[in-house]
Amino acid sequence: MQVTFLGTGGAVPTTRRNTSGLLLRRDGERLLFDCGEGTQRQMMRFGTGFTVSHVFLTHLHGDHVLGLPGLCQTLDFNDREEPLAIHTPPGTRSTVENLVGVTGARPGYPVRVNEASPGGVVLREDEYEIRAFATDHRTQSVGYALVEDDRKGRFDREHAEELGVPEGPKFSRLHEGETVELEDGTVVEPEQVVGPPRPGRKVVYTGDTRPTGTTVEAATDADLLIHEATFTDDRAERAAQTGHSTSIQAAELANRAGAKRLALTHISSRYAGDASELEREAREVADGEAFVAEDGQSIDVPYPE
Known part of the structure; x- marks a missing residue:
């Protein structure tokens, strides 16, 4: 399993950080989480390919969805025939359907838009499922957890x-x-x-949110928690007002969840030149590894020992 950060910036893109986008590869399957403006160019730039089967939207603010019409159009230009499933928070299906067809032309391949109810299973495959969980932003929003099934025990x-x-x-x-x-x-x-079953992997992506107990629950024992950290701790009041988190809040939440690694993303443009303070703050608090994700960075998610 590999995660590639396509966009790690906040609402305003910078020359260093694009708007939100994350591609997860698992056994040849590609899953896209959020699709901010310029996401398809980031996919080309970082060599992830376009063969995504599912798109998971955390909420419909522009920095998370404005790349969707262009990506859908490019897939159409590439003669895609396979269906594309788009998952979106409750009550937003019609908006996403309109967004896909915003130019007046519908894709020539099937596009399904499904509403992801918090606490429910959004996608179930042979060896894993993706669950939605409630987040706390300024609009309808959810996060997503990819949870693999337990593996067979070791054969003696x-x-x-x-x-x-x-x-x-x-x-x-x-x-x-x-x-x-x-x-x-x-x-x-x-x-x-045969030994006892061995746990699979868990990757959790929050999108934009204040710290929440539902995130702690979803991220319990996660191998990788990707949590927004829009601000440093000195702007905690601003974070609360705008429905975001600070780096320290993200690290404290990761500790409560027992997450092994914490990737900080959705970095405000005010840190365009230097985001090291966010990383320093998180590392001082986090029990596990913590780092600020960078555009184009790919990390492997190994099986738990």
Whole structure:
């Protein structure tokens, strides 16, 4: 799993930071979270490709959605035939549908717009699901958590051989949770040779929000929490007024959630020249790793040990 930050700036883009956009790659699938103005150019610039299957919008402020019409049009120019699913907060479906067709032309491929209810599963695939959770901004807004299923426990090959299980299909059947019978009539149960299930990975993206308990719940034990940090701590009052968070608030929330890594994003243009103070503040508070994300930065999300 790999996350590429396409845009890490706040409402106003700078020469260093584009408006909000994040691409997550998992086993060849590409998922796009938010689509601010210029997102498709960032996708070209950083080599992520356009073959996204789902777009997840946290809210409909311009710095998170104004790149959507252009991206949809480019996909059409590229003769896309596969459906595109766009997920958006409750009550915003018609606005997104109008945004996709703002030029008066609809894409030649199917576009589905689904409303993502907080606390619900937005997307369910074979090995993971994406859940929406409530955030606290100045409009209808949600965050998203990608949560992988537990993986199979480790197969103890050495012990299986000691029990007399021959190498081959019976190994696989045991690992799949089936009981096997040996030629001498001995029955071997899966729990004798397979360890406990191992957790999958969790990546959480907040979009714009004040610190919330629902984010803590969604981000519990997250491998990567991507939390907005629009301001430094000296502007905490401004953050509260505008529905945003400070770097220290994001770090404190990550601690409460037990998140392993914290990526700070949605950086205000007032820090266009130097965002190091946000990173310094977060690192002084965070129990785990904390860093300010940069446009074009890609990070791998390994499985928990």
